Amino acid sequence: MPTGTALRDARRQLFDAAERILLRNGPSALTSRAVTDEAGCAKGVLHRHFADFDAFLAEFVLDRIDRMDAQAAALREAAGTGTVAGNLTDALRALFGSVAVAIVALVTFRDELRARLRRTWPAGVPVLTEACTMIASYLTAERELGRIAADADVDTLAAMLIGAGHLLFADRKGAPPQAEAVHKMVTTVIAGVTREPSP
Missing domain, CATH: 1.10.357.10 (Tetracycline Repressor, domain 2)
Incomplete structure (x- = not known):
């Protein structure tokens, strides 16, 4: 289980990755796979910290x-x-x-x-x-x-x-x-x- 610091870092990495994709390619390009690929982490990292992709997007906004x-x-x-x-x-x-x-x-x-x-x-x-x-x-x-x-x-x-x-x-x-x-x-x-x- 990641520490509190690691969790904040993972969230920041994922949110920053989502922002880059959103600015570069628009909302249709935002998928969980695209975000984790952009962040350079396994897809499971996103799903470990968020119930689903829309929960992730709500927290990102x-x-x-x-x-x-x-x-x-x-x-x-x-x-x-x-x-x-x-x-x-x-x-x-x-x-x-x-x-x-x-x-x-x-x-x-x-x-x-x-x-x-x-x-x-x-x-x-x-x-x-x-x-x-x-x-x-x-x-x-x-x-x-x-x-x-x-x-x-x-x-x-x-x-x-x-x-x-x-x-x-x-x-x-x-x-x-x-x-x-x-x-x-x-x-x-x-x-x-x-x-x-x-x-």
């Missing part, structure tokens, strides 16, 4: 969502610095430049994975709902600082930014949008609520 905590903290700490549009542009580019878009495709692609995630994540696609929470938290901080309007609906603005951002980045095979395109979208969405001078 939740692990990648947990990694957003540091990004959320950094964005919230950026409140009051730079510009609101600049901070949001950087955050959206970092978010959608990561595995987030591929995870949305994975969750959409696998019915059983969606069903498992619903047990702990009752609404929405987990990575996108977490991203909305991150953006809304930042906008709340900016509202408290007076850089966006006191009556701004931060939850709706966050959903609009995440939805529009996802559309910009959703073509997995194409080149990611330039910073200028993301900034233009952000400034359009927040134009009616910003209370800061233009740069």
Whole structure:
């Protein structure tokens, strides 16, 4: 039986392998055999640590969502610095430049994975709902600082930014949008609520 350290290492190896496959080949290429081959371990390793492949995928998605905590903290700490549009542009580019878009495709692609995630994540696609929470938290901080309007609906603005951002980045095979395109979208969405001078 592996030690706790070995188990964490095995999980990390398997999750990292799944991410590489997902980014390189898309959700249809994710199989238990592909993951263990990519991780360089026996197929039994995955099944020793997870009830089945969908249980593995659910843990993988939740692990990648947990990694957003540091990004959320950094964005919230950026409140009051730079510009609101600049901070949001950087955050959206970092978010959608990561595995987030591929995870949305994975969750959409696998019915059983969606069903498992619903047990702990009752609404929405987990990575996108977490991203909305991150953006809304930042906008709340900016509202408290007076850089966006006191009556701004931060939850709706966050959903609009995440939805529009996802559309910009959703073509997995194409080149990611330039910073200028993301900034233009952000400034359009927040134009009616910003209370800061233009740069």
